[in-house]
Amino acid sequence: MAGLHKAGTARMTATRRRELVPDDRAPAQARRFVAGVVGARHPRLDDAILLTSELVTNSVEHSRSRRMGVAITVIVTLSGQALRVCVIDAGSATWGNHEESDTLMEAGRGLRLVARLARNWGRYPLQSAPEGRVVWFELAQPESR
Secondary structure (H helix, E strand, O other), X not given: OOOOOOOOOOOOOEEEEEEEOOOOXXXXXXXXXXXXXXXXXXXXXXXXHHHHHHHHHHHHHHOOHHHXXXXXXXXXXXXXXXXXEEEEEOXXXXXXXXXXXXXXXXXXXXXXXXXXXXXXXXXXXXXXXXXXXXXXXXXXXXXXX
C-alpha cells in the first residue's frame, strides 16, 4: 500500500474494513475493495483477490446473512510480514469442511483453495454475536531480495 513504508523505518500496519450487502454483487465488490487496499503492485494481490472472493461467495451462498439482511464485513490488514483478510457474516447451521469436496465438482472447492494458498487460515464464532462467524486467511509477504 502506497505510503506505508518509508526508507529506514519499520513497516506500519494498515487495516481497512468494508461492509457489503449480502447479494450476488458482494464478491465483485470485495475483490475491488481488496485490490484497492493492497495495491496493484503487491506480489500476492491475485491470491488475496481469489481467496477473498471465495470466502465472500461462501458467505453469500451459505450464511444467514442474505436471508437476515445482515451485512458481510471484509477486513484487510496489511503489514510488513503478512496480508490478512477476515470475512464476517451471520453464520450458518454448518461450518463446512474443505476436505469433503470432490475435486471434480464445480462447487465446494473454495476452502480447499484457501487451505492450499494461505500461510494460515481459520474460522471461529463471532464473540459479539455467537451465531455469527469469522473466516480468515493470511498470506505471507515474499522475502525481499
